[in-house]
Structures are given as C-alpha cells and as structure tokens.
Amino acid sequence: MRSSRRLLANCRLLVVGGGSSGLGIASKMARRLPKGSVTLIDSIQTHYYQPGFTLVSAGAMTLEQNRRKQKDLIPTGVKWLEQRVKAFQPQANAVTTEDGSTIEYDYMVLCTGMEIRLDMVEGLAESVKDESCPVSTIYLPHFAEKTNRLLNTIEKGNFLFTFPSTPIKCAGAPQKVCYIADDILRTRGVRSACSLHYYTTLPRIFGVEKYANALMKVVKERDINLHTRHALKKVDGKNRIATFENLDNSSTVEAEFDFLHAGPPCSPVSVLRNTPSLTDANGWVDVSCQTLQSTKFSNVFALGDCTNTPNAKTAAAISSQLKTVEKNLSDAIDGKPFSSQYDGYASCPLVLGASGKRAQVILAEFGPNGPMESFPFNQSKPSYFSFWLKRYFMPFLYWHGLIKGYWNGPSLFRRIVAPLKKNQK
Incomplete structure (x- = not known):
C-alpha cells in the first residue's frame, strides 16, 4: 500500500472511469499536461462500443466488431491503475481503491458512467440470465446476442418492449429494438402472427416533438401498439407474464408475452450512491450543466452518464462535453476564467431496421x-x-x-x- 501511495503521490489529474468519456478526457489532457501527469483508474479489461449493441440485435454487426482490449486503448503517457474506487474523499482530494490503497490528486474528473439495474424490476435479472426464457435486453453485450437469437426463432405471439421510469443510457434504444424486431419478423414472413407492443413511461414516444411526430408515423405504418405512462414492475418468466404500473392512476396491468425486451432501469454506480458529498439526492454527480464543474468542489469535474445534467445520456453528448471539460479544466489548472460552456447537445x-x-x-x-x-x-x-x-x-x-x-x-x-x-x- 505504501508503494502505491509513493507511486501516485504526484497525481496531477485523476480520471475515474475508463469508458468513452474517461478515455476521451484522459487522451485530451495527456496531450496538454506533462508526461505522467494523468492517471486513469478502472478495472475493466474489455471495452465495448455500446451504441453497436442495437445492431448486434439486428444481426447487422457482431459482438466482436464492437469489442476491444482495454489495454490497447489506454492513451500514451497515461498511467492505468487496474483497480476500482471503493470510496471518494473529496474533502481530502483522495480516493481509496478496493485493495486499500489511497490515491491523492490535484484535480479529478469523474467518468463512472451508470449502472444497469436489472434488480430494480422483480424477476427481470433471473429471466434475462435464463437462456431458455424469452426475456432479454441489448443493454448488456451478451444479451444483445440473445435478443437476436430470440427474434430469429420465435414464430408468433405477443412481443413486448419497455422503457423505464429512471434515467437510461441511450433513451431511444428500447424502441429501436421494437423496430428491429418488426423488420426481422417481416423478413422471416411471420409478422402477421405477431403482435408488437411498446410500453413507455413517457407521455409520448420520444421527447422531442419533431422526431416524435415522425416516429408515430412509423408506429402506425407498422401496426405497433403504443402504451404510454406504463412502467414494468415484475417479470414472471416461467408463466410469461409482465406486470406494469399505470403511472397516471397507480393501477397494475398484466400482459402475457412470448418475447420481452426490457429497457432496464439505470442508476449511478454504487460508490457514487454512497458519496452524498459529490452528488445530488439521487446519486448523480452534481455539476454545473454549462461548465461541468462540480457544484461542491472546484477541482472536480464530471462528464458522461454519471452527471445530473439534463441532456440525454448518449455517446454524442459526451463528444460535446469533452470539449467543455478539456477547456475548463485547463483553465482551472492555469488559474483562468472558464472559456467553454456545454450546449446540451x-x-x-x-x-428502423437493418435489411432491404x-x-x-x-x-x-x-x-x-x-x-x-x-x-x-x-x-x-x-x-x-x-x-x-x-x-x-x-x-x-x-x-x-x-x-x-x-x-x-x-x-x-x-x-x-x-x-x-x-x-x-
């Protein structure tokens, strides 16, 4: 433990999280700061291009095409600590890792992403993990493959697709799978024997009116049944029954299914949920939605899915946030006023499909x-x-x-x- 402390005692910048936002900001700052100034901490060994999971479910990409070894992606000049953070001590400018080491920093950028929470729906985790059960989600890599297998083998029945009441990464993905299913079933010649139902907790199919109007045309043309303001609460995989709560009147509705794709609830990662000094009441890192600086610690920034900014949580949002954090973090280090604002992009x-x-x-x-x-x-x-x-x-x-x-x-x-x-x- 002492040797770890000595090794990282001069950590100028600590980046927590090695996903797209973590690698992106580590790359940028490694080019700005002296060699050896940036340390990235994350234990993941395999890095996935998560936006590709929908295309895996469509059979238009393979999982292997969306996968790289993390060690091959670490930016030149960045120290990679293959650990997980067990606790944050922002008042002391330090974090503790799971092996008990303490890492001190001058500045920190949080890029911890969000956690897929199958456990928040009764019976969902067990059903998804059961290969014989027709319940899946493209939000975890190997179950994207399961989704494709199920869509290419089930011949008839009720196909249900759900969108949760929590924040979710790529909010469009649950309905993408619905359209992909329609495409696959039509290509297989069995669409007429299948009934498709999209259950969303939102009051309409998409948050932005222009695209909602266009998507409603697709829904009507493809004979997809839209159920708004319904949240998935329970999955009985054995009996093929999904239970929904009507969010307008708190009543429950049961629906039989032959296939169920769940847009799973998501939450901040557990270590942030246990660090109220950095987060808002829901566990998201509390930042200025313009500067992406922590509202509580001036030497802490955050970007990506872990923040409480109101934008949709997508890789595209990260691209614009990277520019803001790079400039503002550099300004903070140089003692200058901030020069960039995130525009919410x-x-x-x-x-809508992947064939013909x-x-x-x-x-x-x-x-x-x-x-x-x-x-x-x-x-x-x-x-x-x-x-x-x-x-x-x-x-x-x-x-x-x-x-x-x-x-x-x-x-x-x-x-x-x-x-x-x-x-x-």
Missing part, C-alpha cells in the same frame, strides 16, 4: 431547445444515408476520434453547413 440515431428498404434511420440531434441538426436535409425523415452513418461511420468515429480525444462533436460542421440549410428553406 445529444443525438440518437433511431434505427427498412435499413433506415431517423437521425435525431437535439438540445434543450429542440432539434440541433447537422445536415442540410430533414433528419426526421427515415433515410439509408443516416443508416450508413450509424452502421459504418459512427463506429469508426468512436474508435479513432471520440475515445482518442479528437472528436468534439458536430458544432463546427453545423456552422459550416448552416448556409446550405438557409438555402434549403
């Missing part, structure tokens, strides 16, 4: 005040070009741009094409 490529004419995407890009579209065409209209971006360009951008700290989001591109948008109007 997020994006959700809504996959149904290989289309509605490319939703939005911020707090509505759409923030990058291209000089109506992105609420389903298109193959947007599907191509989702399938081929975005994975490339992730592996070679985002996690290496080179991609700051499409704001510059939006400014360049702005004249084309005006001409279009």
Whole structure:
C-alpha cells in the first residue's frame, strides 16, 4: 500500500472511469499536461462500443466488431491503475481503491458512467440470465446476442418492449429494438402472427416533438401498439407474464408475452450512491450543466452518464462535453476564467431496421431547445444515408476520434453547413 501511495503521490489529474468519456478526457489532457501527469483508474479489461449493441440485435454487426482490449486503448503517457474506487474523499482530494490503497490528486474528473439495474424490476435479472426464457435486453453485450437469437426463432405471439421510469443510457434504444424486431419478423414472413407492443413511461414516444411526430408515423405504418405512462414492475418468466404500473392512476396491468425486451432501469454506480458529498439526492454527480464543474468542489469535474445534467445520456453528448471539460479544466489548472460552456447537445440515431428498404434511420440531434441538426436535409425523415452513418461511420468515429480525444462533436460542421440549410428553406 505504501508503494502505491509513493507511486501516485504526484497525481496531477485523476480520471475515474475508463469508458468513452474517461478515455476521451484522459487522451485530451495527456496531450496538454506533462508526461505522467494523468492517471486513469478502472478495472475493466474489455471495452465495448455500446451504441453497436442495437445492431448486434439486428444481426447487422457482431459482438466482436464492437469489442476491444482495454489495454490497447489506454492513451500514451497515461498511467492505468487496474483497480476500482471503493470510496471518494473529496474533502481530502483522495480516493481509496478496493485493495486499500489511497490515491491523492490535484484535480479529478469523474467518468463512472451508470449502472444497469436489472434488480430494480422483480424477476427481470433471473429471466434475462435464463437462456431458455424469452426475456432479454441489448443493454448488456451478451444479451444483445440473445435478443437476436430470440427474434430469429420465435414464430408468433405477443412481443413486448419497455422503457423505464429512471434515467437510461441511450433513451431511444428500447424502441429501436421494437423496430428491429418488426423488420426481422417481416423478413422471416411471420409478422402477421405477431403482435408488437411498446410500453413507455413517457407521455409520448420520444421527447422531442419533431422526431416524435415522425416516429408515430412509423408506429402506425407498422401496426405497433403504443402504451404510454406504463412502467414494468415484475417479470414472471416461467408463466410469461409482465406486470406494469399505470403511472397516471397507480393501477397494475398484466400482459402475457412470448418475447420481452426490457429497457432496464439505470442508476449511478454504487460508490457514487454512497458519496452524498459529490452528488445530488439521487446519486448523480452534481455539476454545473454549462461548465461541468462540480457544484461542491472546484477541482472536480464530471462528464458522461454519471452527471445530473439534463441532456440525454448518449455517446454524442459526451463528444460535446469533452470539449467543455478539456477547456475548463485547463483553465482551472492555469488559474483562468472558464472559456467553454456545454450546449446540451445529444443525438440518437433511431434505427428502423437493418435489411432491404427498412435499413433506415431517423437521425435525431437535439438540445434543450429542440432539434440541433447537422445536415442540410430533414433528419426526421427515415433515410439509408443516416443508416450508413450509424452502421459504418459512427463506429469508426468512436474508435479513432471520440475515445482518442479528437472528436468534439458536430458544432463546427453545423456552422459550416448552416448556409446550405438557409438555402434549403
């Protein structure tokens, strides 16, 4: 333990979390600070491109295509501590790891992501983990493969898809799987024997009106039954019964199923839930939604899914947040006023299918005040070009741009094409 303390005694910047936001900010700051100044702490050995999981469920990508060894992604000049944080002591500028070591820092960036909480729905974890049970979720890698297997083997019946009442990473994913299921069932020639039901806790199918209107056309065209304000509360995998709570009147509704895809509840990771000094009442890191600096500790920043910023929790949001944290953290280190504000940008490529004419995407890009579209065409209209971006360009951008700290989001591109948008109007 003493040797670990000596080794990391001069930790200028500690990055907690080795996902997309952690690797991205570690890469950026390693290029700004003297060699050896940045330490990244995370125990994960395998890194997944999580936006690809929907395409795994569609059979358009393999899990292997979305997987890399974490050791190959650690930025040059960054110390990687293969540990997990057991406790934060922000008052002492320190963290304690699970092996009992203490790491002191001058500045810290929290990139801990969020935790998939199958345990928050009675019976869900057991049903998902049972390979013989037709319940799955694409939010965990190997169950994305299970989802694809089930969609290619079940011949008929009720197919249920759910969206939870908690914050969730990639809020569009639960309905993407619904559209993918419709596509697969039509391709197999069994769609007429299947009834599709999408249960969401929201009052409409999508938060941004422009895209909600476009998606409702898809729902009607494909004969998908939409149930708003319903939360999944219990899964009886043995008897194939899902229990929902009607959030408007607290009544319960039971639905039989032959296939169930759950958009699982999510929460902050447990160590943050146990650190109220850093978080809000719900366990999310409490930050300024503009500067991404902690509201409680001036030498702490956070980005990605772990924060309480009001934006959708997507990889696209991280790209814009990286730019803000890089500039503001550098300003803090240099004793200067902050020079950047996060604009709330997020994006959700809504996959409508992956085969033939149904290989289309509605490319939703939005911020707090509505759409923030990058291209000089109506992105609420389903298109193959947007599907191509989702399938081929975005994975490339992730592996070679985002996690290496080179991609700051499409704001510059939006400014360049702005004249084309005006001409279009």
